[in-house]
Amino acid sequence: MDKVTHGFPPFIKSNSNILILGSFPSVQSRKENFYYMHPQNRFWKVLALVYHEPYPVTCDDKKKFLEQHKIALYDVLLECDIQGSLDESIKNPVPTKLLPLLKNSNITRIYTTGKKAYALYQKYQEKELDLKAISLPSTSPLNRMTEEELVKSYQVIQNKELSPIVDILLLWYNKEKRDLPWRKTNDAYAIWISEIMLQQTRVEAVLSYYERFLNTFPDIFSLANAKDDELLKLWEGLGYYSRARNLKKAASIIVNDYGGVFPKDYDAIRKLPGIGSYTAGAISSIAYHLPYPAVDGNVFRVLSRVFALSEDITLPLTRLKMEHRVREILTEENASLVNQALMELGATICLFKGAKCEKCPLAFLCRAYQNNEVEHFPVKGKKLIKQEVFKTILILNCNGRYAILKREDKGLLAGLYQFPEMENHASQKEVIAWCRKQKMMPIRIKKLEPKKHVFTHLLWQMIGYYVAVEEESAAFKWVSLEELAHLSIPKAYSYYYPSVNHFYD
Numbered sequence: 001m002d003k004v005t006h007g008f009p010p011f012i013k014s015n016s017n018i019l020i021l022g023s024f025p026s027v028q029s030r031k032e033n034f035y036y037m038h039p040q041n042r043f044w045k046v047l048a049l050v051y052h053e054p055y056p057v058t059c060d061d062k063k064k065f066l067e068q069h070k071i072a073l074y075d076v077l078l079e080c081d082i083q084g085s086l087d088e089s090i091k092n093p094v095p096t097k098l099l100p101l102l103k104n105s106n107i108t109r110i111y112t113t114g115k116k117a118y119a120l121y122q123k124y125q126e127k128e129l130d131l132k133a134i135s136l137p138s139t140s141p142l143n144r145m146t147e148e149e150l151v152k153s154y155q156v157i158q159n160k161e162l163s164p165i166v167d168i169l170l171l172w173y174n175k176e177k178r179d180l181p182w183r184k185t186n187d188a189y190a191i192w193i194s195e196i197m198l199q200q201t202r203v204e205a206v207l208s209y210y211e212r213f214l215n216t217f218p219d220i221f222s223l224a225n226a227k228d229d230e231l232l233k234l235w236e237g238l239g240y241y242s243r244a245r246n247l248k249k250a251a252s253i254i255v256n257d258y259g260g261v262f263p264k265d266y267d268a269i270r271k272l273p274g275i276g277s278y279t280a281g282a283i284s285s286i287a288y289h290l291p292y293p294a295v296d297g298n299v300f301r302v303l304s305r306v307f308a309l310s311e312d313i314t315l316p317l318t319r320l321k322m323e324h325r326v327r328e329i330l331t332e333e334n335a336s337l338v339n340q341a342l343m344e345l346g347a348t349i350c351l352f353k354g355a356k357c358e359k360c361p362l363a364f365l366c367r368a369y370q371n372n373e374v375e376h377f378p379v380k381g382k383k384l385i386k387q388e389v390f391k392t393i394l395i396l397n398c399n400g401r402y403a404i405l406k407r408e409d410k411g412l413l414a415g416l417y418q419f420p421e422m423e424n425h426a427s428q429k430e431v432i433a434w435c436r437k438q439k440m441m442p443i444r445i446k447k448l449e450p451k452k453h454v455f456t457h458l459l460w461q462m463i464g465y466y467v468a469v470e471e472e473s474a475a476f477k478w479v480s481l482e483e484l485a486h487l488s489i490p491k492a493y494s495y496y497y498p499s500v501n502h503f504y505d
């Protein structure tokens with residue numbers, strides 16, 4: 001067997017946002033030296049069309065393309081032996097464990113191409129990463145989908161999860177932000193002091209300390225030379241004295257290693273005593289406009305509610321993934337404001353107890369709010385266990401008018417409309433008996449596809465029946481399809497929405 005060589009190993013950069021997994025290089029492709037896609041495979045063409053760019057032909061073009069769009073590519077095959085190959089990456093090009101990749105990059109979303117890659121990801125990797133992959137169709141010529149259809153499916157890779165919140169959040173922040181002294185400076189030293197003071201201390205309490213501290217230690221040199229007694233006295237009442245000690249230690253390092261100038265590099269800031277990823281992100285973005293996230297408890301609360309995140313927020317991986325999500329939407333222009341706006345929203349609106357959702361700019365897309373589950377988030381400790389609920393949804397049709405009900409004003413999906421339903425999975429006989437009890441005579445009945453809907457703490461397992469009835473029961477409101485279109489039917493019931501379902505025919 002000939003030795004196989006290629007110039008395009010699996011590709012990933014530390015700033016990659018998207019990871020695409022697939023069984024890209026067929027054995028035959030590799031033998032022909034077309035690592036990362038045989039020309040007959042439409043993968044590169046489809047990607048180029050999605051991003052409105054020229055088709056990358058050479059390996060260098062492809063690498064540049066991936067880098068520019070922050071895409072990482074990896075082969076998902078578990079084992080790929082090509083006998084005789086001396087190249088390790090060909091023998092097993094697959095990272096069976098993606099965790100290190102996730103930790104050492106900015107991966108936010110994972111896509112798989114083709115059914116096989118999706119199945120392998122689900123089987124071997126999804127659990128470990130606790131990150132669902134989005135399945136994309138295969139671009140192989142064996143897949144009959146047209147190029148246009150493929151491009152349409154692949155457009156999903158451009159959707160950043162948090163993009164929809166940016167403009168609305170910044171509009172709100174510009175209007176509603178509190179007037180705080182540390183918001184009037186770009187001085188990294190002052191921002192650093194304020195951030196350390198604000199850790200686990202209320203803004204109102206910090207205000208007077210901040211002013212006194214900066215009057216006593218106006219710069220890094222004075223802090224580095226501070227007498228311990230004076231420093232700790234000044235800190236009295238703020239608690240956590242180790243924070244004050246770390247401030248002094250870090251100031252000495254800045255004086256000794258950086259000539260007294262606060263470092264401008266995120267990694268250098270992160271290495272200073274007492275500075276974690278949150279504080280490093282806050283200083284980098286607010287003082288230097290670097291696109292690093294600052295995810296503190298407030299931000300975590302807001303975003304875990306917006307996403308209705310069932311992951312345990314005390315786990316480091318959950319935090320890391322949240323930081324990646326935020327980082328994906330940050331630019332040098334917006335990083336400072338987006339980070340501060342998220343913190344402000346958490347501190348003033350999305351409160352731990354008594355969130356003021358009616359005043360929240362994100363209410364329109366907040367999953368926790370829309371499912372009436374705000375108090376379930378953030379999840380700390382064990383992952384939420386979903387309770388299974390079995391239901392039978394009934395699409396009752398009387399001469400083109402459909403039966404609906406308004407839900408109660410409190411609780412899950414409060415105040416929205418739904419189709420009538422029965423508890424548990426009912427048989428056809430039980431549905432007929434139920435209709436008669438409601439004083440309706442069924443004239444035609446048809447079982448509909450089972451559907452499931454996932455809430456954070458609930459899993460609805462639904463079956464449905466279409467029932468044509470002879471007369472309208474007074475137990476329900478009856479509406480035409482046109483009237484139905486004006487009512488709010490929650491997603492959980494919309495699977496059985498009469499106008500979109502061919503299975504009523």
Ligand code: SF4
Pocket residue numbers: 302305306349350351355356357358360361362363364366368369374
């Ligand atoms: S709608 Fe409510 S729960 Fe959701 S982010 Fe806003 S304040 Fe928080």
